[in-house]
Amino acid sequence: ETGVTQTPRHLVMGMTNKKSLKCEQHLGHNAMYWYKQSAKKPLELMFVYSLEERVENNSVPSRFSPECPNSSHLFLHLHTLQPEDSALYLCASSQDRFLGFREKLFFGSGTQLSVL
Amino acid sequence: EDKVVQSPLSLVVHEGDTVTLNCSYEVTNFRSLLWYKQEKKAPTFLFMLTSSGIEKKSGRLSSILDKKELSSILNITATQTGDSAIYLCAVEANNNAGNMLTFGGGTRLMVKP
Numbered sequence: 001e002t003g004v005t006q007t008p009r010h011l012v013m014g015m016t017n018k019k020s021l022k023c024e025q026h027l028g029h030n031a032m033y034w035y036k037q038s039a040k041k042p043l044e045l046m047f048v049y050s051l052e053e054r055v056e057n058n059s060v061p062s063r064f065s066p067e068c069p070n071s072s073h074l075f076l077h078l079h080t081l082q083p084e085d086s087a088l089y090l091c092a093s094s095q096d097r098f099l100g101f102r103e104k105l106f107f108g109s110g111t112q113l114s115v116l
Numbered sequence: 117e118d119k120v121v122q123s124p125l126s127l128v129v130h131e132g133d134t135v136t137l138n139c140s141y142e143v144t145n146f147r148s149l150l151w152y153k154q155e156k157k158a159p160t161f162l163f164m165l166t167s168s169g170i171e172k173k174s175g176r177l178s179s180i181l182d183k184k185e186l187s188s189i190l191n192i193t194a195t196q197t198g199d200s201a202i203y204l205c206a207v208e209a210n211n212n213a214g215n216m217l218t219f220g221g222g223t224r225l226m227v228k229p
Binding site (some may be wrong): 044 | 120150158159161175182204220222
């Protein structure tokens with residue numbers, strides 16, 4: 001148990017659906033991240049939030065919309081996704097975004113998303 | 117653009133074998149190199165390396181960084197089936213936006229009984 005909880009574990013959605021992924025961290029961290037892990041591609045950083053403010057958006061399509069209502073919760077809202085968006089979506093947290101990652105990047109177990 | 121490459125892509129060994137996984141990188145303003153183990157879904161931290169030539173060790177796992185060669189190796193001795201996982205290398209670098217972590221594609225290790 002890493003202290004980062006993601007729900008749901010699995011999600012199947014059609015291209016016209018709207019769904020949300022949820023992440024919660026119980027570690028008192030100030031920074032939270034969304035990563036995408038596709039088959040045959042490295043982990044890709046999607047969004048970074050530091051103290052509830054989005055500090056990074058790595059050219060992610062607008063059909064992915066993050067939300068960070070407080071430092072413990074992070075959402076990824078999904079709408080009109082494409083089949084190529086099928087992947088494992090990992091949430092992570094760290095103590096502080098700008099003091100360096102060091103070893104303290106904690107990952108959740110991910111949401112395995114399939115878009116039909 | 118920062119780049120991290122891991123080799124081999126996948127590896128199948130038998131219990132008791134020793135394996136060496138490789139990670140090479142090209143980044144600007146290197147800060148550290150990290151190794152993670154991803155067994156099912158959540159990557160878990162193994163090592164962080166910042167200084168060249170100093171070995172980090174934890175049980176049967178060890179890792180060393182070579183800053184001159186821009187690379188690192190992860191060694192696993194006397195492998196067990198529980199070592200089967202994807203091993204991820206990530207490099208932390210500093211740019212104007214702050215500290216970035218770039219992951220390699222991983223090495224998938226399977227240890228057979």
